[in-house]
Amino acid sequence: MKPKSVYVAFDTYPAPKGAAVHIREFAQTLFAHTGSGLLLVLGEEGLPAWQIEGTTQIRRLVSDEQNYLKRAMQFGDFVQTHAEMLKNDVKIAHFRDPWGGMPLLSVENRAYKTVYEVNALPSIELPARYPAVTTRTCERIRELERRCWQQADHIVCPSQIIKNCLIELGADAGKITVIRNGAQPVDLAQISRPPDAPAQYLLYQGAVQSWQGIEVLFKAMTFLRDMPELKLVMCASGSKPRLKYLQKLAIRLNIDSQVIWHLKVPQTTVMQWLVGATISLAPLVECSRNLVQGCCPLKIVESMATGTPVIASDLPVVRELLEHGKTGWLVRPDRPSELARAIRILLAHPEQRASIGASAREKFSAELTWQISTRALTTIYQAL
Amino acid sequence: MENCNMKRGFFFLRDCDHPAHQSCCTCGKAFCNDHLRIKPGSNEPVCLDCLGKTMQQSPQNKANTASRDRYNDDYYYDDVWCYGYRHNYYSSYRPWYVGHTSDLQGSHFGENDIRVFEPSAEIDDMDAEAPDPEANVFDS
Ligand SMILES: [Zn+2]
Numbered sequence A: 001m002k003p004k005s006v007y008v009a010f011d012t013y014p015a016p017k018g019a020a021v022h023i024r025e026f027a028q029t030l031f032a033h034t035g036s037g038l039l040l041v042l043g044e045e046g047l048p049a050w051q052i053e054g055t056t057q058i059r060r061l062v063s064d065e066q067n068y069l070k071r072a073m074q075f076g077d078f079v080q081t082h083a084e085m086l087k088n089d090v091k092i093a094h095f096r097d098p099w100g101g102m103p104l105l106s107v108e109n110r111a112y113k114t115v116y117e118v119n120a121l122p123s124i125e126l127p128a129r130y131p132a133v134t135t136r137t138c139e140r141i142r143e144l145e146r147r148c149w150q151q152a153d154h155i156v157c158p159s160q161i162i163k164n165c166l167i168e169l170g171a172d173a174g175k176i177t178v179i180r181n182g183a184q185p186v187d188l189a190q191i192s193r194p195p196d197a198p199a200q201y202l203l204y205q206g207a208v209q210s211w212q213g214i215e216v217l218f219k220a221m222t223f224l225r226d227m228p229e230l231k232l233v234m235c236a237s238g239s240k241p242r243l244k245y246l247q248k249l250a251i252r253l254n255i256d257s258q259v260i261w262h263l264k265v266p267q268t269t270v271m272q273w274l275v276g277a278t279i280s281l282a283p284l285v286e287c288s289r290n291l292v293q294g295c296c297p298l299k300i301v302e303s304m305a306t307g308t309p310v311i312a313s314d315l316p317v318v319r320e321l322l323e324h325g326k327t328g329w330l331v332r333p334d335r336p337s338e339l340a341r342a343i344r345i346l347l348a349h350p351e352q353r354a355s356i357g358a359s360a361r362e363k364f365s366a367e368l369t370w371q372i373s374t375r376a377l378t379t380i381y382q383a384l
Numbered sequence B: 001m002e003n004c005n006m007k008r009g010f011f012f013l014r015d016c017d018h019p020a021h022q023s024c025c026t027c028g029k030a031f032c033n034d035h036l037r038i039k040p041g042s043n044e045p046v047c048l049d050c051l052g053k054t055m056q057q058s059p060q061n062k063a064n065t066a067s068r069d070r071y072n073d074d075y076y077y078d079d080v081w082c083y084g085y086r087h088n089y090y091s092s093y094r095p096w097y098v099g100h101t102s103d104l105q106g107s108h109f110g111e112n113d114i115r116v117f118e119p120s121a122e123i124d125d126m127d128a129e130a131p132d133p134e135a136n137v138f139d140s
């Protein structure tokens, strides 16, 4: 059976990270809407090049190309051949990046409509990852992105910040819809705190890139040395060198006796740590990635789902989710002493913690579940 | 006989629990019938993983164009639409044409663009990104 829709992502799928969950939720929504679908993603050792799961198929590009741009172009060829082959059968093509978008939009006489899901812009993210990228190269990538948002029939993005960024770059505001990253509702009765959890602990969970602000958090911990019983649990995942660097930093800052590391633990374990945490932390850095491009920090949404009070950096993207004093506690970004003070305040006021956690959980249930996000996505597909 | 060696699942991959029926002529592992197809141009069983990989080989790597024509699209079209066997593989699609720098215009990528994306140029040695006390990350 030929698929009626295609979801294209220049990402390894599945993978133990937020993007993969996002792909799962949105691709399943698309495939349910059209009755069948094809997922085109990147492969990896151990992942079959081709899977047929009922009415759903997954095809993975098998490539040992190490150069990012070459691999992206290879992926484009891979997508293009599928798009040409299926151009009369597919009703909707949904893509997440220009590497998949350009080939989908290049097919002439296609029967399908296109949706561009903008979670991040390579022209903004890549220079941070590859510092040797020149302005000229960036402009070329930006040009591909531009063609994608000009030609796509609809655009979805996870935050108002990205929407504003796209409008500023020239995208048509009328065809952009904000659909937030969701999380699964959590049945608190089904999750218990980990047996080895300390009596009271702060939690950082998630990836550890420089813009996540872990350095700020560690520095804040140095202001809390008078509470040696207070622990910081790090349910962290990331590159080996980065994790090693952070572990060394904790030693250098002399907070290593306060920090408990749980590296690359499964999501179910992370949820246990989250449920048991006194406070969850999202100390995002004030940098162009978080400011201009925005993001939708899953760790905040997941904390809201469990009713764990969050202290987060006061950035526009965070303000879209949390209201200071009501559903969260916001502190100026990149200020360790202010973060430490906020931790102290909330530790001293259990009733306020409880009320913030409960309000956040209410807001989550009303606005931020995957069910709400995917329903909004279906509405867009219906209107295409 | 042993169980099928393929993975199943859309998000959580698990081992296929069906008993294996035959071995794949390419990788030699045993699979159930769900996960085996007939290899185009021969009568041998091939697993979906190997078939998927074969389909991705560019036509240039294949011995000759005649061998492509033997795999009539319609033969496989319903269940096994194979890309790489299609004649329209050679399309004019080249949004990121790679050539000499002098040929470049617009969004076309050249060697200068590609060079900086080598893995050696990627920041993953995070010690290189150690916090700069002057960079306003720390406030004290
Ligand atoms: Zn095989």
Ligand SMILES: [Zn+2]
Pocket: B004, B005, B006, B016, B017, B018, B031, B032, B033, B034, B035
């Ligand atoms: Zn099987």
